[in-house]
Amino acid sequence: MHIPRIIIGGTQSGVGKTTLSTGLMAALTRKGKKVQPFKVGPDYIDPSYHTLATGRASRNLDSWFVGDETIKELFLRGSLEADLAIVEGVMGFYDGFGALEERGSTAHIAKTLNAPVILIVNVAKMARSAAAIVKGYQELDQGVQIRGVILNNVGSESHFAMVKEAVEFYTQVPVLGYLPKNGNFTLPERHLGLVMAGEQQELQQVFLNLVEQIEKSIDLDLLLEIAEKAPSLEAPQETIFPVGMPKKIRLGVAHDDAFNFYYQDTLDLLEAWGAEIVYFSPLKGKSLPQDLDGLYIGGGYPEIFAKDLAANQELRQAIKEAGESGLPIYAECGGLMYLTREIKDFTGNIFPMVGLLGARAAMQHKREAMGYVTLEVLEDNFLASQGEILRGHEFHWSKLEDTDEDLVYIYSSSKRGKSKHEGLKYKNVLAAYTHIHFGSQPKLAENFINFCLEQRR
Numbered sequence: 175m176h177i178p179r180i181i182i183g184g185t186q187s188g189v190g191k192t193t194l195s196t197g198l199m200a201a202l203t204r205k206g207k208k209v210q211p212f213k214v215g216p217d218y219i220d221p222s223y224h225t226l227a228t229g230r231a232s233r234n235l236d237s238w239f240v241g242d243e244t245i246k247e248l249f250l251r252g253s254l255e256a257d258l259a260i261v262e263g264v265m266g267f268y269d270g271f272g273a274l275e276e277r278g279s280t281a282h283i284a285k286t287l288n289a290p291v292i293l294i295v296n297v298a299k300m301a302r303s304a305a306a307i308v309k310g311y312q313e314l315d316q317g318v319q320i321r322g323v324i325l326n327n328v329g330s331e332s333h334f335a336m337v338k339e340a341v342e343f344y345t346q347v348p349v350l351g352y353l354p355k356n357g358n359f360t361l362p363e364r365h366l367g368l369v370m371a372g373e374q375q376e377l378q379q380v381f382l383n384l385v386e387q388i389e390k391s392i393d394l395d396l397l398l399e400i401a402e403k404a405p406s407l408e409a410p411q412e413t414i415f416p417v418g419m420p421k422k423i424r425l426g427v428a429h430d431d432a433f434n435f436y437y438q439d440t441l442d443l444l445e446a447w448g449a450e451i452v453y454f455s456p457l458k459g460k461s462l463p464q465d466l467d468g469l470y471i472g473g474g475y476p477e478i479f480a481k482d483l484a485a486n487q488e489l490r491q492a493i494k495e496a497g498e499s500g501l502p503i504y505a506e507c508g509g510l511m512y513l514t515r516e517i518k519d520f521t522g523n524i525f526p527m528v529g530l531l532g533a534r535a536a537m538q539h540k541r542e543a544m545g546y547v548t549l550e551v552l553e554d555n556f557l558a559s560q561g562e563i564l565r566g567h568e569f570h571w572s573k574l575e576d577t578d579e580d581l582v583y584i585y586s587s588s589k590r591g592k593s594k595h596e597g598l599k600y601k602n603v604l605a606a607y608t609h610i611h612f613g614s615q616p617k618l619a620e621n622f623i624n625f626c627l628e629q630r631r
Contacts, residue, residue: 175250175409178258178401180321181214181284183267184294185307190326190353192220193361194294195262197353197384200227201394202258204385210256212249214280215264216546216567216609218435218473223361224262227381231438235261238271238278238546239565239614242286243410248439248613249287250409258401267293267311271546278546281318288407290321290400293347298327298355301336305344312345320345321400324392325352351392359384414616415446422448423467423626430455432483433508435473440612443619444470448627456512460488468502468626469493471509473609476527477537477572480517484525497530497603502556502626505605507570510598511535513605514574531598531605532578537571544569547608549585549596555604556625557618564615566608602629 182198184191199209211224211232216239221232233252235245253259263280270279284291293311297304304325312320323341328334338349353359359380388394425444427436433456445451452463456471457479476483483490497503497513505513513528518536527535549564558564564585585606587596597606602625612619 176406177250177253177256177404178398179253179261179287179289179404180258180397180401181261181263181280181287181289181291182294183263183280183284183291184265185296185311186266189294189296191262191294192223193359193384194324194326194353195220195260196223196227196361196381197359197388198392198394198397199224199260200381201385201388201392202260202398203228205394207257207398208255210253210259212252212259212261213264214261214283215278216569216611217264218437220262221438222434223377226377230256233438234611235283236278236611237282237286239611243412244414244613245283245286246407247410247413247415250407251415252439258398261287261289267291268314276315281315284319285315285317288319289404290319292322292324292350292397292400293320294324294326296327297325297333297337298329301333302340304337305340308341308345308347312347320347321403322397323347323349325349327355328352329355348396350396351388353387353391357383357387359387414613415443417446419446419448421450423450423623423630424463424465425449425451425623425626426463426466426469427451427453428456428469428471428509429453430457431474432457432476432479433472433474433512435506435508435609437609437611437613440610440619443612443616444623447616447619447623449623456489456493457482457486460486462489462492462496466496466501467630468622469496469504471503471505471512473507473509476508476512477517477519477535480519480523480525480527483512483517483527490526490528493528494530497528497601500602500629502602502622502629503530503604504557504622505603506609507568507607510605510607511572513603515576517572530600530603532581533574533598534576535572536575538573540571542570542573543607545589547596548588549608549610550588551584552586553582553584553599555584555599556602557604557621558615564610564618566606566610568607568609570607
């Protein structure tokens with residue numbers, strides 16, 4: 175299957191991958207191309223920019239969660255009816271799960287998808303030295319196809335000309351263009367990273383500035399030519415998505431400015447296994463949708479919107495009554511925080527939440543956890559059985575305090591040799607800080623839906 179595609183890799187974190195990836199997506203969309211965006215790794219925020227720029231849901235490709243054949247399936251399935259795919263990398267191009275482990279890296283995804291790479295280099299305070307950097311990235315792994323370079327933080331036209339000449343002479347890789355230093359297209363940030371696209375109306379102006387600059391200083395035709403030369407990709411024989419499954423349940427999914435951290439492929443798997451997804455807003459909805467068989471409350475920023483969530487007493491009460499009556503509820507990170515008794519924000523203000531879980535979620539002034547984790551299931555639940563091993567990712571600035579003594583923990587979470595109890599169970603409520611990509615174990619989606627169906631019957 176021929177999908178024109180490129181990988182946007184960076185020499186390091188903070189080099190401008192998200193700005194350039196999003197800008198290229200927006201610029202090519204403005205040229206009339208149907209661009210399918212992807213993000214390497216477990217990120218939720220960068221994909222929100224991609225989706226805003228292209229009008230197509232961005233998807234995650236994470237080779238620590240899923241195997242190479244599933245990566246190909248997710249990529250090919252997500253790219254249907256697109257003119258080309260742009261994959262934004264993660265961290266530095268070769269950075270993965272370990273010092274000598276490529277799994278989880280942008281380089282591994284590039285090799286799995288047999289895709290040409292556009293390398294982003296921050297050339298502030300350097301000229302000819304940039305060629306050595308590109309040469310090193312070329313030489314480290316001969317299986318990687320670096321087919322173009324884009325320069326960031328360029329000081330002047332003469333600076334660009336000097337770096338371009340050096341890079342192309344020593345590496346034979348074309349320099350497609352640049353972004354200037356001190357451009358007016360900086361993306362806003364907060365404690366979990368970039369601010370969600372849905373919250374920022376002014377992002378439209380930032381995108382416009384970025385696209386206008388890209389159209390002036392980056393060769394989009396050459397980029398499209400490189401993408402078009404990507405070889406055909408063979409579809410895997412085995413698939414994680416069932417075909418023709420009838421709708422079995424109605425699943426309410428929280429989705430608004432406070433809750434929007436979802437892997438698109440997890441939602442697609444739930445639908446493929448028989449869920450009719452019905453979205454609702456904990457911020458603005460006054461009642462739950464009718465005839466629900468389960469709830470899924472993902473991550474997000476409930477601490478930022480704690481006052482508004484607390485003010486919506488009707489919906490908080492509706493969710494509590496649903497949970498007390500046995501409705502299956504699955505919650506991750508921000509969803510866990512919402513289901514506790516209360517949230518304490520960064521300034522110490524305390525706001526009442528749903529109250530299904532006997533704890534307070536308290537924001538800290540330093541990051542509590544970030545990274546991949548392995549979960550051992552301690553107790554049978556509607557997702558998995560005791561003893562099973564799951565993979566996930568956590569990234570949060572809050573911790574649980576003032577916890578009830580009878581809380582039931584469902585996981586033992588391990589990261590780099592350290593273990594802790596994680597995840598709470600109450601009646602048919604499962605909530606944890608850990609985010610799980612259901613593509614890592616597709617039966618999780620099937621288990622959840624079948625349990626919801628059993629409870630309805």
